Structures are given as structure tokens and as C-alpha cells.
Amino acid sequence: MTVSENCAVISNKSVSIDGNLITFSSEKIAHSALPGQFVEVSCSDGGMLLRRPFSVYDTTAESLSLFVKSVGRGTRWLGGLREGEKVNIIGPLGKGFSIDEGSRSLLIGGGCGVASLRLLSKAIVEAGGECDAIFGFRKREEIPETIVGDFSRTARRLTVTVDSGDYPVRGNVMDRLAEIEFDRYGRYYCCGPTAMLRALVPLLSLKTTEVSLEAKMACGLGVCYGCTINTDRGGKRVCYDGPVFTMKEVEWNDL
């Protein structure tokens, strides 16, 4: 059930050069959020008209965390929230990932897209499966170490790569895939920039692959059709029919 909840900031930590991990008090949303679902955060106190959508990064019985990358005025304002400040959050929203019990999965994340894979990795392990993860970032400063640390506890093998600069593993996620037998997994889950997802299509579209898409949304509630994408079943709303789609169904040339 989707609810509107006034949530107090429990903590707001800078975890990379442009990213914050914000934990809010929440009972109702945290209780029902499923892997891959998102929330809509009110930024009206920061002078914004529309809410901002974020994947649910993690939950406890009393809190939910979001990874907020600063990309504009709304996200910059959220990044500056102090402990105890309250914001209204609507959620959980959208259709999340599907999980096969006991499956071996590969998670592929790019940039802030890694955030949508955290609850998933926990659910895979809880369902008796195991997962490996490959995460790509543009440069070292963008790696959210706290978040990568969280994943290292659920992913069996975690590879972090950066496009360029001073870091032991350099190259993009495609380079890392080329180094492993990526055929051996039962399921693939991807979230990241469109260019990264599109590059993965030739390799993964014939496999059981799910992608979580990002979109500009007005309502986030399935009513305005502001975030429609083309699929093999016609136009679909990212906020309502997604944000998780099978890689196969998305018309990648139109994105």
C-alpha cells in the first residue's frame, strides 16, 4: 500500500564527492518497500515544485535510506538536510525486481544506479541464492565507500571499476564483464546510466535480465504519463509499469 509519511532525518552522511546517504525515520514505507521500488521525496521546503524520485537503498524496521546524488537544485537541497528535519515521502512505488529462489545472480551497477541493487542483494541472499556484483564509476571520488562496503557483505565477489584516474581497477563494466565467464549466471540485474545499459544489451538481452530505469517524473504515481518509454508492448510508464523492466522488452533505440 502506498502511503504518505512525514519522515525525520536520522542521519545524512556525505559518502562520495557528490553523494549523500540519507537515513529517514519511517515505519510504514520502510516496512513494505520491496527491492527495486522507489519513493517520491517532497522538496517543497527547498523551493521545488515536484517531488524527487529515489530508489530505496536500504530499510530497517524503523528507517529507510536513500542514496542522493547531487545533480540539481532539489538534490543539493536534500544533501543539506540536517538531523531531525522532516520531509514528506510517498512510497513505496513502482514494480521492483523479481527474484528466483536459490539463483546465482550478477548485479551490474553504474554510478548512483548501484543504490537500487542493495535491497535486491539482501533479498537474493535471504532467498538462498548468491550474487556477484560489478560496479562502475566515472572516477575514484565518486565511489561511495560506505555503500560499496555494505555490498561487500552480501555480494560473494564485488568488483569496483572506474572509467579513468588513479584507481587499481580501471575501465568500464563492459571491460570487467569481458574478463569473467559472465554466461554462468541464472539472472542479471542492471541499473545505471542509459549508455551503460544500452552497451549491455547485445550481451544480456537474451538472458534473464532485468533493468531498473531512471526517468524524469512529474507525479511518480502512474497518472500523468510524463515518464512513458517505448517497449515491445507499447508505451509504458517508468513510475508505474517499472522502474524495473526486462531488458528484452525495452526499445533501447528510443531511449
Next chain:
Amino acid sequence: MICDHSVELGAIGSLASPVMISSGTFGVAKPYMELLRGQPVGAVVTKTITLNPKAGNPQPRIYEGPCYLINSIGLENQGVDRFVDFYNDEYGEIGFPVIVSISGNSVDEFVTIARKLNSIDGLLGLELNLSCPNVDGEGLAFGSVPERIGEVVKACGSCSRFPLIAKLSPFQAIDDSFALAAARAGAAAISLINTVPAMVLDIHRFRPATGALSGGMSGPAVKPIALKMIYEISRSVDIPVIGMGGIASGEDAIEFLMAGARAISIGTMNMVDPSLPGQIMGKIAGFMERHDIENLPEISRRFHL
């Protein structure tokens, strides 16, 4: 004192609350309905339905500026035939009176859609979205002359079993000629304003910032424009005016009622906060109580220069 919060909308009948939800911002999607349920909503207006399915405009469809939103959805919808099926499957339980918004490229298209909607029972009315930029006959942009608006209203009126609301764009509300033409042709009410035609440019890519060349502007920035038009037009026509344009609070809603709107409709801000109808009604009720106002029309009767 006991305040009456119901409104009389002429031939449309009576609404339990003056707060309506505007076309384009209402849908029966589950998450939205879960948040809207129980709110004091007098009526909802569906997204605009066209004769044939429409895929809508390319992305991006949404642009947010300070205090405004520009959308270029392009009337994405499933077409009237599938809408009728969908209505019969999904609208039964929503709990609010429903007005269906329709648009056509020609008088004939409007008429065909209106006829097909006669198969639905219990609609409160049809809202004619008359802002269509397409050309139909004599090379004139459809909706650019009052006579054409009158023709559409008259033709739909003769075939629809539901009362008609003529929804005017700000360009059709610059004076009262379109509203008068709609009223004379038998419209039960006028609603205004539709979004303001607007565009945004992406200077880094030398192209429009929306997928389509331009879109419609809504949100708090358009409110004063809407108020002026509602003030003028509600004094020209003798049918009710439903006022909308950037309403974001109870105070905004009271301004519209004071300017002459018989009912008000919320759009953009309802998407941001589906609990807005309840907040607005709370403010209206408190205002009426404080000023000893017995019924809603009295709010505008008290207005003076």
C-alpha cells in the same frame, strides 16, 4: 453556524465539494488512488480521450522551472473504444463523480467520441478540450475562432446525453467571445484555464528542452493569469465557471472562489500532494466559519473593489 460546502453547477448538478481534480492529473493508477481515497473531491476529470489511440510525444515530456511545470505529454491515451472498456472495468469503485475530457481534430471526431461515451452510465459530464492546434476546415486552427467552438458544443450537445463543459485555453479566455459562444451553444459550464502554451530551450544542445517543440505551462506561476480570466469571464457568462490554474493551497482556492469560480480544480499540485483536497477544504471551511459565510457563492458576492 452551519456552512454549506456543496456547489450547484447548473445542468451538471450538485457537487458535495467544490474541489475537483483537473484533466491530465487524474488516473485510476493504484498508488495514486490509495492516496486520494477519502479526500473531499467533488468530481474528477479524466485525461483527455481521443478517437484513436495516441502514443504521445517523445521524451522529455516534463520540464520543471521555478514555480512552474511544462508538460508535453501529447495526449497519450488509449482511444475512446478502449477507454469505455477500461472505464467499465476500473472506474466502478473510485468513489468520485467522473467527467470525461475529450478532444478531436474535427467537429465530427468530437461527435463520434461523445456518441461512444453515451454507452457509459452515470457520467457527470463531458469536458471538451478545445485547445487543439490542428486545422479543420477553412484553414483555420481549430479552436482559434469562437464560431468553431460554438459548432463543437452544439454538435456534441445534440448527440451526448451528458452535460458539456467547455474548457478554454488562456488564448480563448483573453476576452469573453469564446466563453459566450460556448454558453450560447448550450454548454453547461466553462472551465478555465488550460495550460499556457510555452516553450523551453536547451541552449547547450541548440534544441527544445522538451521532446516536442513546445508544451503547456502549469503550476503556481500561472495562477494570477488564471484569476484575472476567471474574474472577467465569470461576469460575462450566466453559466458556472470552474476555475483552475496553479492552485496549491486553501488560500489559493479561496481566491478563485472569490474571483467568481463556482468550483475549483487542482492539477499539477494534486500530483505532488494527493492530500491537497482535504487541506483545501479544511481552509475553506475555516474561512467560511470565520467570516460567517453560509454558502460558497457568498465568498465571491463579498468581493468588492
